[in-house]
Amino acid sequence: MMRLFYFPTLNGHKVTIALEEMGLPYDVEIVDILNGGQDAPAFRAVNPNGKIPALADGDVRVFESAAILQYLGRKSGRFYPAEEAVRTRIDSWLFWQMAGLGPMSGQVNWFTRAAQKPGRDPAETSLAIHRFRKETTRLFDVLERALAGQDYLCGDYSIADMCVWPWIEKYPDNGGGLAAHPHIAAWHARIARRAAVQRALAVGLDALRLAGEGKA
Structure with a gap:
């Protein structure tokens, strides 16, 4: 096993x-x-x-x-369909999350926590928070456009959705929130209802x- x-x-x-x-x-x-x-x-x-x-x-x-x-x-x-055209789309979103959404949103979290430590000068972290939050918001906008007119990232539900979804579930505010991204919000809710996800x-x-x- x-x-x-x-x-x-x-x-x-x-x-x-x-x-x-x-x-x-x-x-x-x-x-x-x-x-x-x-x-x-x-x-x-x-x-x-x-x-x-x-x-x-x-x-x-x-x-x-x-x-x-x-x-x-x-x-x-x-x-993870074997058809090359579909699989390469899925792979692209996997790498997008691993190289973009995860690290950028994670940096927002790290610098925000650092800024809250007693005695920390806000000037030490404010530029970093601004930089990484701006990039995370850009990535949310990429995802929002990708989900316009379709239920899932690559047509049918796939490992691409499984890869991206947890970062939206846990930290939606890092990229501007779900209210500002209705396509992401609908996609997020659709996946959250799945029994296997729960x-x-x-x-x-x-x-x-x-x-x-x-x-x-």
Whole structure:
């Protein structure tokens, strides 16, 4: 059975969504990234980069969430059509999220938290927040235009939607909010109603609570 090395973060959610949607059996091994679990030698043997998620399936070892989605799509034959024209569109959105939306929105989060630390001079972080929020808003506008007139990013629901959705779900305000992006809002709600997505978001929540309390 596949083993998912996991903590309930946005990148982790991408993979649990895919696994639940595809109906693939898997075990979860919680990697407590709040307390150094990512540095354990056993985990580094699966992912030398020390980030979650990672996946072990027999002799296969996969890290980076988009690479895991591609692997699962090929393995299951679902949500990642073999037709080259469709698959390349899906791949483009996977890389768009990994290289653009995720890092830019993540930087907004980091600098916003830094600005809230006691004694921090707002001038140290305000330019960075402005820069990354502006770029995240631009990326939201790209997504808004892409979803105009269609329910999902690449026609049918696919791993592209699974890759992008968690970042919209968790941090919509980083890109200007859902109210300003009606096509994104409709797409977001459509996916949020899916039973597999709801199951996926529940995976590992107890571990998150315990780690936050220092009890994991």
